[in-house]
Amino acid sequence: MVGAGFSRAASRHADGVTKPPLWRDFAKSLAAQLDPSDSDLPFSDPLRLAEQYRSYFGDAALHDLIRAQIHDGALHIGSLHEDLLRLPWSEVLTTNWDTLLERASESLHERAYSVVSRESDLARMRSPRIVKLHGTIGVTDQYIVAQEDYRRYPEKYAAFVNFARQVFIENELCLLGFSGDDPNFIQWAGWVRDRLGNLARRIYLVGAFNLPASARRFLESINVAAIDLWDAVAEIDDHNLKHQRATELFLQALQRHKPKEEYEWTPTRLKRQHAGNDENVRMYKEPAFGALLLKGHLETLARDRETYPGWLTCPPDIRWLLKSQISSPFPNVDIIASLDGASRATLLYEIAWRHDTAWEPVPPWLRKEFNAVADPALPCGISKRQQLEMALFLAKLARRDNDSVEFEKWAAVISEHAIHFPDSRAEIAYQRAVLALERLDYASVPSLVDAIRGEDPVWKLKRASILCELLQYEEGDRLISNAYKQLLEQSRQAPNSVRVRSRLAWARWLFVNSDRSRRDQRVDGSVGKEWRCDPIDQFDHVNDEIAGQRERFLKRAYSVEPLFPTGHYQDNASDGADVDAPTSYVLTCLADAVGLPLRLKDVDILARDVRGIITSTPSSNSMSRFVMAIRSAGSDSNEVVKQVFSRIALARYERETVEDLATRIEAAIGFWRSRTISGLHGSPSQASRLLRVLMEVLARITVRLPVSRAVDTFRLGLSLANDPSLRDFPLFEAMGHLLEYPLKCIPEEQRGELLVDVLSFPLANEMGFDDIRRDYRWPNPVIEDVFARIPGPRLDARIQELIVHARQGSPAQTATLLRLLPLVQGGILTSAELKGLASAVWGEDCDYQSLPDTGLFLNALHVLPAPDKDAATEVLARTLFDVNAEPFLTRAHLLAVSGVADRKGSPLLPTPEQAIACFDRIVSWRPVVSHGSDDAERREQDSLIAAMGEVLTFSVVPALSKESRNHTRYERLLSFQQELYVSEAMGAFPYFCHLGDDVIEEIESRIVKGLQARESSAVGWAAHALHTWRGLAASGSVPAPHERLVARMVYLIEAGKEVGLHSLLWYVHEMLNVGGLPDSLIEVLGESIAHIFDEADYANVDPAGQEAVTAPIVRCNCATVAGDLMAVSPSDALSRLIDKAKQDPLPEVRFAVLNPSLAGN
Template sequence: MIANTERTDALLPDEPHIERISQALWAREPVGSAALLVGAGFSRNATPVRKSVGSMPGWNDIYLTMVDQLYPAPPIGRDEAASPGSGHAPHRDWLLKQVGATSAYLRVAEEFEAQFGRDALDKLILRHVPDRQFVPGKLHQMLVQLPWADIMTTNWDTLLERAADRAEERVYDVLRTVEEIPEARAPRIIKLHGSFPAHRPFVFTEEDFRTYPIRSGAFVNLAQQLAMENTLVLLGFSGDDPNFLFWSGWVRDRLGPKAPLIYLVGVLGLSAPKRKMLESRRIQPIDLAQLPPFESWPASRRMEHAHQWFLERMREAEPYPAQRWPRPPAGFVPPLAFVTPRLDPRAPLPDPETTGHGPAVETLRRLVPQWRQNRSVFPGWIVPPLDTSELLWGRIDRSIYDIIRGLRAVEEDERLEALFELNWQLETALAPLILTVDDIIVELLDAMVGRYDDLDAGQAAHFRALVAAIIRHAREENDAVLFTRWADWLDTKIDDQDGVTFDRLTYERILWHRAELDVDKLDELVTAWEIRGDSFSLLRKAGLLADLGRDSAAADLSAQALNLIRAQTLRGSQDIAAWSRESFALLFRSSVLFGELGRWAETKAVRDRFDLRQDQLQSRGCPGKRDFFRLIDRLAQAIPPVREPIERTQKFDPGTFNVTHHLSGVDPRIQRLIAYQALRFQEETGLPVRIGNTGVTSQILSEAARWLMDVAPTRAIDAFLRAASSLSSKPFDKILTRSAVARMNAAEADRLIDRLIRLIDAARARIAARAPEAGFWRDRLKSTVEIASRVILRAPARAPQLLKICLSLYADTRFTRKMALGNELRHLARRSIEAASASDRDAMVLALFQSAIPPNVGDYASDAADVVAGLSRDYATMATNSEWREVVTQTVGSLTDPSTRSAASSRINWLLDANLLDEDDRRLLGDALWAPAHMDGRLPGDTVFYPSSFLLLPRPAHVDVGAAVSAALLTRAPLTDNVVAEGALAYAYGQKEFQLDEDGLLGEIARLHAFVADHAPPPEHPDILGDDRTDIVVHSSEMAASLAQRAEHRPSAIEPIRKLFALDRHPLRIEPALSILVRMGMLEKAEAAQRLRELLADRSTIGSELLGGFIGNVVDGQGCEPTFEAAMWSEIAQAITVRRPAPLARLLRFTAHVMREDAGRIPARLDEMLSVGLALILDETKTESPARHLEYDPSLVRYFGAVLVTAMAQRHRGDPNVQSAWSDAIDTDSLPDTRRARDKALEGVLGITAPGEGAGE
């Protein structure tokens, strides 16, 4: 700051003592170690409520009044000799000459009390010190805002108390009597001599002072204690003030030679002898009358200005609050009038002034000194508060283009220093180098490494720091070559004294192997790590132990780290570095205690105490816990859309827009900075992903992965890999999506498969060894297999290898249970085959079926998952070799074993569809299915088949399967929700092989009519865990549609069907039967078209399922009435064109089927609409970057879009340009989905299934 020319910061001779007082005043928080004793002279700075009141009276004013009343002057004009009391005139004159003499003040007060009584003396004081006629002045406000340890005063007025009531930063207790001493807490205003209006006696007389140490010895003791514990400052006293003389004497008398130095501050005007006398009594005068500008001030205001100078000098000495870093010091309110603020060497520098138009080099050269100074005064946070990190990044980001140009323009040595300082700022901002100057640093290191030995010590340290930064950068970007080169180089340059660099390099190597999922090496390095530098590295090591499942060791080490951090904390100082470390250690320890199941109640008190301590640390500028949860909240929010180079926003008036051009370019990674910062936050704090039974940073890592997946997939995958073992399935589907996998670089996907295989091997070994942390590794194995099952779609050449691993795990009974690893193994098997090339696929499918059929040993948790379950029938093989013959034989044979019968029947279903059973096999299958030992009533039991399915399956010649199925289904018993929701009846009614005679048909219509007519309305608040309304509505509606189709040529059933559909109540819906009802004349074509239109707009699950029923009846039924069919296709084409989300995939599939089987049913006039819809779908569903706004499944819709466009091309329908664009996209899609769709469409396979269909999940 620049001082006004009218101000002064000139030093007075007593400046060293002023400096000592200011240092004591600001020595600690919230109050300093300087105490104040305020005398009557300071009250003259009060402000009168009216100008006529004048100024606050002093000792002299009261003294003269007492003399006048004790020894009145003769009336004017009367002979003095003739006046009463004229004999006292000489004494009166003598007393008047004693103004300022201590003994005279007290003696006259004593005489006044003797003459008129104590009450008269008190009233005189009250009358001549008109407390309520004055209010505290600005100097009173300035005084109470300073952090005095305590303020004592001999004044009777209440100016200080009233000023304290308005103090914004201090809260004072007021102490008026010795009885209040135990209750009052510092800082206090201590009224030593009584207080207006009623706290008496007002200490004034000679006797009052003589007996004071006896009557008020507690106050004297208190003052002595304050003098011993603090620097005692006296303000508002003259050298002759009786209060000053008595109190300084009492302190000196009691403490003797041990009495500390007392400072007397004021306009003293002391002579040399008097000054020497005071100094001999250990009283150090600070005479403000010696201030250079003192004589230039108006005489009437010199004392006021001198007091203001002193208070401003105290205020100006306020140290920079370290928790404010990196903001410059705050200004003074009100502004300082007489003191020029000094530049605080402990404070950061403000941002340099830049015009934005000067040379980039000059901008850089203005910034580097600021960076250097700010680094030198950094408070030492282990991780800065989140607001601070964001502020630092904002400063850098504003000037980054000038910084980069400036760096390239300066010489190497200057660039080295600038990059060192810039990198330090970036690391403190938790910002990765990839966003700014990683390439410039690498270039500089390459250029200067050859002359490293010639660098001076400072330059060499800067060089090593940049090497460490590049090592971290290489790890973050998975650059093995760069990492190894510089890590090996730095390893040779670390001496025994540089423990910090040793720990950093060790930590980086450990993090590298953790990212590589090299568990064995990771375990070795963590175990061997002996901390040499910052004790906080103990906490990082504890976090690594937790990441290895070694929770007990992690817990012990975290407790050791917390104790050591607390032991190393500097007492009595603002040790932000230690407090910051303590905050994260407490967070770690709280997580440890919270993760101990069964001990929550026992540890609650400790955790609550930790929380209280965290509140204290946050108030001191170390908000570690708050920032931890702020990161979680920030990352849980919606990801901001990527900013476009040109943005158009609607203005208020129609047809008007604002257009914004981002001339500096748009880096989407910077818009995701919070995610990068979250990853750095986790690394620096060392907080584990989980410990015990609680997740710690798992949510931070998984959400950061979600933010980065579309802009930095490698970083995202690394973060997700670490968090995955603590996550449920939902984050997998939210983060590791099909499009996220598609965006992965093929080489990176291949490398990731290698890493995942390493982790699978390590986890299996630890589980097999029955290590204490086996449960942890079982969770890791589960998540790793699931991740591998997804990534394999981007690394098809590795599919056979992963399937082999899958089958190896499947062969181990510890992993096949559904609640263990069974479901994940099914995913891995199915997706490996989906990803595999055609040349590999047949052998892989065979290997899958050669795996053992799992036994059913109990409930869901214990039940084993069949690795074959859910395999698409698209992969059916035409092979009939001996190996397949053996598979068929073994599978049929497994039907006779109760423990494997259910799973074997599922495999038989697939083998039948693949036509792999010959006549002998079918005969044996029939015998096995209908074996008496496995019958459930009249039908085979313990299979996956619906009852009516047995009409299509092989059976012994003696079995009347029709009668058996009818007996099982046509029970005539009233229908129930459970029976309908099961779906067996709906399936049977739709099978042509299931025969119903007229009586049977009428009976089933009546049963369904009664069920619907008597059914309760849908519940307003259904059971969310057992809500089967969808199944009941869909199946009852499909049953009605199938019965209507059977009744179409049965005159006796027409009216019952009409009455059934006339019910129009829950759970019956007519949509699946629209085409049938139109054909039967029960529904107008226009109404049917309107119903279809509403169904296509229905986004509910029920609506989608009902549409499936409608499509099934159109495909499998007897055709549509021509007018309704034309209307139907118009509605379908429009729904495809506008991409209605709920029905889109079904409509594409249905349209492709009809286009391939009977293209003439689809009017050619709709080809253009269909082509437009397909073009939009192609653009919206790019495999790597589907549009964000999509409400439909882009992978599924793209799959069936490929089927439809292929079918249209085969029939020479539609726009050739659209088909060509689709063809190119199919050839280049990073995932195999659309190529498989095209291949199956070209093969004419009717039962096309989409990616993942048939999984049974």
């Protein structure tokens, strides 16, 4: 209860001199206006004087006098106001008319006070409150100031009276800046004393009073204890300063002795403040001395542990303090060995508890020390319960290391002694279930769930998390709801328990996030933050660590940082090393402590954080990393799948690890396959997503499996596609990959054995789909290269079926023709089958006036049979080279023109006249400038321009007559190529080399520029142009290129030019096989090719960089060129290269050694 004396002691007036009045000052002002001649009047009862003043001058004059005396607007709050309000008062009552307390509360952030100015405010405002009992200047119309006001107060302000009495009954009351003479106070205190007698709570009167014994005895008789600070401020002669200092001393004493809240717990700082350097060195050099120091801390460490408030998840700042608490000295093997047995065990237990609580990884040497004291069968100086806690910690560490042998060892110990720690059984069951999930052993999980039970409601959360991993979301949500309700009840019973409040905060967070309909529920997080148990704080800390980890990762990945001064840089390769616990370990511990699943239905709980950690750490051959990438992905197209299981990343991993992963994935697919999608507890979409991820990853890792397992994987894909329970169209893309990728990992000569299986794979219309999405996405496996036919009735029958499906109007015509085209190209169809297919494609009575619509590019018709092949070729040529037709300048049409020109053995080119028309139409084309075009539109336009360039290179310019390849057309081609940056048109220039030295010199210059370009495509097309030029020269059509061009290309390879290297190697291979190379260049290639192969080792390639796209092709082409060179200039280095290529992690490189045509440019 705050009186006028506090305002006088604590506030400052704007003029720096004036002080707020006390009652005696106010009485003097009243008396001066009532009767200045009466010197005794100021010492009369102030309340009577105020009543007399009101009777004479009126109510308004009295109020004006109060405002004039107080000067509320000129009074500034002081530090004492804030010091007072920072203390945890349940209520603050005041009889003061000023607004100093209210204004002070507004600038306070530690505690939020609501202000009660009128009785009606009592119904709205919640504690703690500042209650203005006698009115407020500028707020209320009435002030309690005169005798009549006090007489009528119980009747007029009954709500305030009842409130004050209730406060007096329930609380100790502290009177500050208050004399205790206030009539209302005396009446209320007396009323409480009359009713409660000796049970009434004490009232404390605080100030510098210099009370005599009689006065003190009187106060005690009315239950008021005086805290008289006179002696502490006696030497101060200024009355105001004396009381100000007394108030300061009292508030400081309260703050100093304020009981520490349970949630304010911090570990004791044990670092020795005054230890000299010699002593710091000694405690490590002399283990016995270091052991003595640590032994002296044992009592403090135990006390800290025992007073730990029981947060479910230790606050991040406390974790940091715990990690560094035992640091004087830091324990090591020698120091621990110097302790006696009991002290050693005690210290190890305290260290283990801190590592477990602070989520700090345990180094191997310390884990070995824990092992020595954790078995309750071997007494060591700590209780069996404490030994079991250590054993449980070691079991969790083993599980986090994915070490099932070590885990089962400690699980057996715990099971034998579980009577000393009942909840240990539930923890082991939970850890065993998590271990099974981390091994993708879903089949073992259901039998473990029921054992995850205990008294703590957190076990419900942990059981729910395992059920969520099994997609049993409804049951998981029910457990979360039950845990939340149970903890709400516990929090009502133990409202001040941090242990309960912490668990409640997590249960509430999971409850709200487990159902979208609960997202709008307002959850007050202020208590959680104050008590340091807000889940958001934990996630924010983890996210900050992930961001820091990513920053460090990128710093190391791009280690050279250019500085502003010329030629200066900073090497960050060794910068940013992790000094704190790895973020992944912290996240694992967080999940373990609460029982957090990766996701709840469609809500990411930890999955996004796990993906963030995986994608911001270097690639590693870690099974746990692979499994967490799979479990956290949520989609087969997620970036974490693309990064962890990229082709280059897979090439880096150990083959045994990948094979083990494949086995686990196959078992996981089997588990989910055994449960129909529609029956998975109402979660078909989640099950579908999980199966898609499993299938996609298995398809990708097939590149590292033996051929026999690739065949098995392909057959698994066939089996899954034929499973009626898996006809969910989102699965189809991953299912298609599970058929496509393994096929490419099987050597050509063995693919024929799968031909019947591939052709027998049901077409979309055979599946009876009535949904266009399913029909469109349904896989269509194709074997690209088939050169032998294994006779059999099943194959014959299936080919006949496919010919029927290839007929015009069939919904499966396009998919069927894609399967049959390789058979036509491989020449393995019988004449009768070819005739039947021709009739199916062209129809029975074709007039060859138009082309059949097959859904394929038109160049496919050049490969497919026709009843009259000449007539079919004529109408195809007429259609393809008709420049006036609307589709001529479309990408699809142009690719068909290039396609028919590139068919080996029987290219289809335009006539010279058609070629002129096509040339003129293409080189005169320019894009329409559109400033608003988006990226997709620009990409489409670039693709069209590239197709035009290819048509000029492969079809149109080669078909021009020599006379038509004149200077005019050369200039037009040059203008088209330069203005539109058409690298693909480079191959057309050599056909103009007959025009003279000036043109040859210009073409040579453009080829050199292209070879040295920074774009891979430009390098490749320049190399193609040079190869074409050499071919034309060999036929006598144009003069031969200067040998320095070929030498330049070889020297670029020798120099290790990265951009376009794969293309340079390919065309060197072509040149070696067509016309050869000079011996000097062969020698240069022989010396450099092995080095290039090694430099393209997958360990040296950034999986996310451009080099990752070309590295396998570079190695393929190196192996191919090495084979070419071995035929003309063998060497040990080339032989070793070929041997390495045969054992390459990727199949395309291995196959390139067996079949050089499989290499690429």
